[in-house]
Amino acid sequence: MTVYEPAYRRLIRLIRQDIKAGEYPPGSLLPSENRLIQIHGVGRETVRSALAVLRSTGEVVTIRGVGSQVRETFDRDDEPVTKGARIIARMPTDEEMRQLDMTPGVPLLVVERDGREVAVLPADRKALIVK
Amino acid sequence: MTVYEPAYRRLIRLIRQDIKAGEYPPGSLLPSENRLIQIHGVGRETVRSALAVLRSTGEVVTIRGVGSQVRETFDRDDEPVTKGARIIARMPTDEEMRQLDMTPGVPLLVVERDGREVAVLPADRKALIVK
DNA sequence: GGTAATTTGTCCGTATGTATA
């Protein structure tokens, strides 16, 4: 029973290796979809599936007409949270993504108090500090 | 410049409506891809694009050979967190997903103390209570 | 245990639309 690695999974692995190796620094563009098709000898759906996963995890950000760029990592701003708060994390709705100007693949930190949401924070830019 | 709604976006909206209306209760299966193709008169890629989005947000869980089921919502277990901790949220790595037996589209709650990760919790099953 | 049917996964081809440079 050999484990078989789907083509798009293999491609994800290779792209991650290249990013880690510094071949594509944060903020730089990956090769275009067509170039990736040529470079790796795979089909369009394979490339797009791989990029879709990397987007869904926030590793790359794709801009139509431009390309897929390696995500910049932000320094998170600290937000205080005090006794009695309840903290959860979840994915944003479409509307929350628009309102908070978030890119795909980024979760939300939600602070609740007395059952009400008192803070909804993009998790790539904020950290909570327990006071 | 009229705003146009892509077919897969429309389909996402319709499926969400049906889920909300109770047509597909948590744990139940959505119609198969072929059925959705027939029901909505669209191509398979449109259906698969829509399901991919619903998976990426954790709204459905797809099992090959079975189908896409509406995600069960768990009651979150409370975990205490004490003064001085730093809390972030992020998407899990593939390895974390395996180790914690997570489904796609679910973020992690990470508790740090003195710069070290002292807890890594699936955000759909855990909430943090500030003590 | 084995086969067939069902369902999703992968891969490819083609075409057209939209955004950016």
Add this chain to the structure above:
DNA sequence: CTATACATACGGACAAATTAC
């Protein structure tokens, strides 16, 4: 205006996993 790049959408074909019988 043109070229490039990604987005959407249809189609076919076969592979892999599951289930029913």
